[in-house]
Amino acid sequence: MADLVKKPVTGMRDILPSEMTIRNYCMNVIRGTYESYGFVNIETPVVESLANLTSKQGGDNEKLMFRILKRGEKLRIDEAKNEDDLSDAGLRYDLTVPLSRYYAAHQAELMNPFKAIQIGSSFRAERPQKGRFRQFTQCDIDIFGEPSNLAEIELILATSQALTNLGFSGFQVRVNDRRLLRAMADYSGFPADSFDQVCISLDKLDKIGRDGVEGELSGQGLPAASIDRYLGLFDVMEMTEGYGDKPAAQVLEQFAARLGDALPHLVLENLTEILTTVEEAKGDAGFQLVFDPTLVRGMGYYTGTIYEIAMPQFGGACGGGGRYDGMVGRFTGTDVPACGFSIGFERIIMLLMEQGFTIPDAPARTAFLIEKGVAGTRLSEILKEADALRREGRQVLTIRRMKNTKFQKQQLAERGFEDIREFFRDAEHDA
């Protein structure tokens, strides 16, 4: 028999009680916020058919998939030539592919439009690094069946409200549209088939800078004139003094003016509506709405609006999403308007932990230290007393009193037990 292993498997982790308290609190706040917008909870299995996980909907995440080994007679190791012979299912790498399958399977039983909350684990075999885990929690909301931008407006308002309810402020919601990215490429005269590559380079603007993007595009043999024209587009952003402080719709207007006819009017109108309505509806909510023509979002399935949460405390995105009107049709043959927003739960938790977050209105805690040997009726009376306190809303821990009572009380105090009571075999000594 192999030796037992104390550590969790590579890249996954055990969660300690102090973090769990924060995770559960945040999950409840996020879920409660989304429920207040009329979203309903659903759950899909963490295991998904391999066909669905390898349908190119998952982009690079498909390469990071964990596969499940076939079982019993289905497993023919001697005949197997490749992974597909050994496996017909895998662990999901996101919640979007399973949700689309779910909608395709249950459409008739669901409200139309269908507004879903899905909170659950996804799995990716990424190289272990800070804040990235091979099992991680995602909190997604999605709206199926709403073609108008009411979907985007609601997703942005609900998600920023959830973050606000967690105590975050000063974050940005950055908005763009895949069709605007397309218009930018067309305007610049890039060949149509280079669009994906142009987006991949633009996506790195933050990291490699304008010169870096220029270098990458040149390296791919794209015409210098197009590259110039493309990068020139962003001058208007830099020119706009206080770019981040101007209303997003105004920045969009200036940017769109440069694109002229390359940008279809309906796309501009749609994005403008989203930006102005969110701006008005958010009232004095402490986040900033930004139009960001450099926002790309990696997933190839997006068909329209895309958006991302940026936190000043954190380099990368803490959430994001967009419209993906084509995915359900992959399952059913009929496209259904679909739009989602995913909160990067692990990053949110990491930020809160780093800030020393404490739960508001945590229940009061009492500890009963019961001397060894206290038993029978005496013990049951003490347990009843604990129960009476619980009915008053307190958390009551009943444990044996240690010989090193000082250490025990200190441990308890560190965990928020301010009320500590001692019970002895002889009730007269109780304290």
Add this chain to the structure above:
Amino acid sequence: MADLVKKPVTGMRDILPSEMTIRNYCMNVIRGTYESYGFVNIETPVVESLANLTSKQGGDNEKLMFRILKRGEKLRIDEAKNEDDLSDAGLRYDLTVPLSRYYAAHQAELMNPFKAIQIGSSFRAERPQKGRFRQFTQCDIDIFGEPSNLAEIELILATSQALTNLGFSGFQVRVNDRRLLRAMADYSGFPADSFDQVCISLDKLDKIGRDGVEGELSGQGLPAASIDRYLGLFDVMEMTEGYGDKPAAQVLEQFAARLGDALPHLVLENLTEILTTVEEAKGDAGFQLVFDPTLVRGMGYYTGTIYEIAMPQFGGACGGGGRYDGMVGRFTGTDVPACGFSIGFERIIMLLMEQGFTIPDAPARTAFLIEKGVAGTRLSEILKEADALRREGRQVLTIRRMKNTKFQKQQLAERGFEDIREFFRDAEHDA
């Protein structure tokens, strides 16, 4: 590319919103109850090292394990001879093995005694059948580091309180001890090495009856005199008129009298203490405590007390657990007292769904039906109005008004939206 699959993978299932509402409610009630007893939440990965999952701690569940295929260079399909060459990790089949690993890894950071809540998914490749799924949720509490029966007493009280808080009453908590089962076999004169087999047969008493057990034991070549003596033990149970209504400790006393010296005094004293203290401490709680010498519990890792929840509405057990003082030592070399109680969450949910359970104090629901084309400032004013209602604690759904408004209103009414408001492009028509 393979065709996409609409159905969930075999034996797993999608959960619809109506069930999710009940699941989340129950999970919160269970978690909240356990927290009120001072238990703390933890989480372990669903993927576990193969060495830990094949250490014989999981009994028959090990055979039902899903394995994860190795990735990248570690996967050598051409050289593979068996499953162990293809896989070094699997999906957990219970929460107990991962919890023991967790405790072994993090002992120094945890309170002593450590009282843990673990709610999560486990996976078993069982043949699909009603109420059995290949992915299922378990709600476990465990106490590590408490050698006295205060652990068992608390686990039984907390678990029955959780079920009571869910509205269950009239259920039984059946209690036994593996050492008493051993004493019964010794008393009967069975050979020591037949103990496991005797227990496996006894465990079927419910299903195959006394004659069936007798047949099985004879079939294994066990001495007829021993079998007679063994089955004779249960006469005292049948003799005890109103067996289920007598205090459990009294039934135990009568039963133990038959066993005489075969039953170590400390085992009897321990079990008696548990039964009397729980009986006294439970007060008027609506469950029944039962001593059941035919209770076996399958898992080989139990070392002492064992217990089970039986519901009159349901044939099998709705939860169970026991003491397993030897498991942490498998990881660390030093045994640690350990005791747990697991609620069969899927069965609880199934029972509640069958009873047409509705959530107490569900939030009031309002639906805003917004005419197509309502946009801009008019839309943001409506969204602000929805938000004001949300701050009052209502759930407010904002969706487009359908042409078939009658159908839409009916769908909404079925989902608990009693307050439906309509908004038109011309505000004067609002209703």
